[in-house]
Amino acid sequence: MVYNHRLLVKRVKNKLVVNEDKLDIFWKHERKSNKPWKPRNNIKDYSELSTAIVDIETSGLDSTIDRIYAIGARDQSKNVNIFMHFDERKILKGLISLINDTKPEIIFTYNGIGFDIPFIIKRCEINKIKHPFKISSRKIRVSTAIPYGYEPLEVYPIFVQHNIQHVDVYICVLRWDNTRRLLSDSKSLKQVPIDMGLRHERRLELEYEEILRCWNEGEGSNGWAQIEKYLRLDLEDTALVADKIVPDFYYEKYIAPNTGLGMLTLLGAGSKWSSGLQLACNSYPKPEQKLQFQGGLAGAFTGLYHKKRIAQVDISGMHPWIIWNYGLHSKYDVEEISLAMIEYFRSERERIINIPELSNRQKALKGILNYYYGLLGTGKLAFNDMVAAALVCAYSRCLLKLMLQIIKEMGATIIEYDTDGIYFMHDNPESVHQQLIAKLPQGITIKLENFAKAMFIPENGCKNYLLWTPEGKVIRRGSWSSRAKSKIENEHPIQYITHFLESYEAAEEYHKAQIRQIQSGNYPIDQLVIRRRIKEGEIELLKIGKPKQFVTYYTGVNGICTSGNYSKSYYCQLINTKRVELLQIIAPERLLGGSVQQLSLF
DNA sequence: ACCCTCCGGGG
DNA sequence: GCGTACGGAGGGT
Numbered sequence A: 001m002v003y004n005h006r007l008l009v010k011r012v013k014n015k016l017v018v019n020e021d022k023l024d025i026f027w028k029h030e031r032k033s034n035k036p037w038k039p040r041n042n043i044k045d046y047s048e049l050s051t052a053i054v055d056i057e058t059s060g061l062d063s064t065i066d067r068i069y070a071i072g073a074r075d076q077s078k079n080v081n082i083f084m085h086f087d088e089r090k091i092l093k094g095l096i097s098l099i100n101d102t103k104p105e106i107i108f109t110y111n112g113i114g115f116d117i118p119f120i121i122k123r124c125e126i127n128k129i130k131h132p133f134k135i136s137s138r139k140i141r142v143s144t145a146i147p148y149g150y151e152p153l154e155v156y157p158i159f160v161q162h163n164i165q166h167v168d169v170y171i172c173v174l175r176w177d178n179t180r181r182l183l184s185d186s187k188s189l190k191q192v193p194i195d196m197g198l199r200h201e202r203r204l205e206l207e208y209e210e211i212l213r214c215w216n217e218g219e220g221s222n223g224w225a226q227i228e229k230y231l232r233l234d235l236e237d238t239a240l241v242a243d244k245i246v247p248d249f250y251y252e253k254y255i256a257p258n259t260g261l262g263m264l265t266l267l268g269a270g271s272k273w274s275s276g277l278q279l280a281c282n283s284y285p286k287p288e289q290k291l292q293f294q295g296g297l298a299g300a301f302t303g304l305y306h307k308k309r310i311a312q313v314d315i316s317g318m319h320p321w322i323i324w325n326y327g328l329h330s331k332y333d334v335e336e337i338s339l340a341m342i343e344y345f346r347s348e349r350e351r352i353i354n355i356p357e358l359s360n361r362q363k364a365l366k367g368i369l370n371y372y373y374g375l376l377g378t379g380k381l382a383f384n385d386m387v388a389a390a391l392v393c394a395y396s397r398c399l400l401k402l403m404l405q406i407i408k409e410m411g412a413t414i415i416e417y418d419t420d421g422i423y424f425m426h427d428n429p430e431s432v433h434q435q436l437i438a439k440l441p442q443g444i445t446i447k448l449e450n451f452a453k454a455m456f457i458p459e460n461g462c463k464n465y466l467l468w469t470p471e472g473k474v475i476r477r478g479s480w481s482s483r484a485k486s487k488i489e490n491e492h493p494i495q496y497i498t499h500f501l502e503s504y505e506a507a508e509e510y511h512k513a514q515i516r517q518i519q520s521g522n523y524p525i526d527q528l529v530i531r532r533r534i535k536e537g538e539i540e541l542l543k544i545g546k547p548k549q550f551v552t553y554y555t556g557v558n559g560i561c562t563s564g565n566y567s568k569s570y571y572c573q574l575i576n577t578k579r580v581e582l583l584q585i586i587a588p589e590r591l592l593g594g595s596v597q598q599l600s601l602f
Numbered sequence B: 001a002c003c004c005t006c007c008g009g010g011g
Numbered sequence C: 001g002c003g004t005a006c007g008g009a010g011g012g013t
Helices: A088-102 A112-126 A169-180 A208-216 A222-245 A247-256 A269-281 A318-325 A337-352 A356-377 A386-409 A431-438 A485-501 A504-520 A568-586
Strands: A007-011 A015-018 A049-059 A068-075 A081-082 A106-109 A133-135 A141-142 A153-155 A158-160 A165-169 A299-302 A303-305 A309-315 A413-418 A421-426 A446-452 A454-457 A465-468 A474-477 A530-533 A551-556 A558-562
Touching: A007 A386, A015 A386, A015 A465, A049 A081, A049 A112, A049 A222, A068 A088, A068 A112, A081 A088, A081 A222, A081 A568, A088 A112, A106 A112, A106 A169, A106 A222, A106 A337, A106 A558, A112 A133, A112 A158, A112 A165, A112 A169, A133 A356, A141 A169, A141 A485, A153 A169, A158 A165, A169 A222, A208 A222, A222 A247, A247 A269, A247 A356, A269 A337, A303 A413, A303 A568, A309 A318, A309 A386, A318 A337, A318 A356, A318 A386, A337 A356, A386 A413, A386 A431, A413 A454, A431 A446, A431 A504, A446 A465, A446 A558, A454 A485, A465 A485, A474 A485, A485 A504
Parallel strands: A049 A106, A106 A165
Antiparallel strands: A007 A015, A049 A068, A068 A081, A133 A158, A141 A153, A299 A413, A303 A454, A309 A421, A309 A446, A413 A421, A454 A465, A465 A474, A530 A551, A551 A558
């Protein structure tokens, strides 16, 4: 009988269930055709694009009553044109001539969709000057650009004549930080380059009133020079940020060749694969309804591991490999063009992976490959395929299960595993790695990395662990700094184990020193306090405040308090309990009979 | 001290 | 599977 994995998927209400036991991970999909895929046009390097970064200075935010003082435009060779005149029309004409004469491929702005371009358009209209800009009538919800809270940005894209693309770097910043969460709350052009490590200290900043004052000093004045200096710095900062984060969007041209860079920075990743396939397959299949299915396999074993070498094996590019190897392309792509595309992206990425100058392209290809799985499992997108998505996950679970079995057979200790990677302990991790390569399906890439001296998995340790690197650093994954806990409570276990790795006595010595400091009454209060909102029905906390209120409190002699002495016995007991909990995991033999035996610490 | 509202980006 | 989904500043009482 012919192997058909799609028959192993059954729908139960809104859920797809895969009969995993029948999946054959050693089966390989035979492509219908070996016709290779190549991008229609050569996609030149991001650094070769002709660009213009544009920024304006104005007398205020209202384009109907305020005017433009200056416009700066910086090209890809860092040449800057500053248009600054008493006559606003000269400024506008300067910019528009520059755009029409040089026709850059891309115009970058910082919040240009929200401010600069509509302002320029309005001033052109008022001054009766022809301009090349057009605001789209179709509003786009950029679901991954979330300025604050959870409400995404909705924007009207901007089009420029001569097929010039407009990119709003501010929106790119919001999208970049949506998953990474590395930037502070302020996404201003002054703060973002610093948070991204592109600038080390703050540069010249002009308050709004200063701009007005500088302008009023008049042509040739120091004030005008200040405005120009400030404008140049804004252009420079926009360039710094754009060069870091826009390439990822630019190289998505590979999958959506007809989508301009402007739209690539606004659309979701799955929709770009979708439009690319619509083009390549010349069809628009009706999107499938979103169905639930089981994801990757994850688990962990509570304990402290340090007696042998620790390392992680992981399958690199697992989802793309599964899709390619088992032919899990969208079923609406009858010609299997997706597979040819994925094959091209994989080999292209492999080809350039060690060329530093092409690292942007390489990283973008990695993203593109990963988004295909996103297309399969997302509702409302043409070419989505829930059964294929469910099978991708099911194969990933089978592969991981086999890896776990092989590692176990080698006598290694499994510590933690999640979707595509496994932490384990063994005298010779390299031999385990070799065995995995030998026994897993041909063509899969397994990496051996993240060597560690020690690893700790607490109770409920799934996606929750501590790693001690060979350099002596402690890496925390999961909830190791809970807001609902005091610093002492968060930090004591980490410090205790770190000392324990030296010796049991060192850990006990650390613990005793902590107890002594608590007993002295001089333990820093900021290490003891908890700061959080009061929830409904928290009787103890309601003594110091009302529900929803933010409170900073600790435990005093008479219970919860906000001032006065802390309770020595409460905090001693707190860390004593922690110590016993830890010892039960890391050295139960130290606890006589397994009971909660205290050392004479008081 | 507490409670509520507003703001964030651009000038 | 369920419930929750921002954080700081500033002003009024």
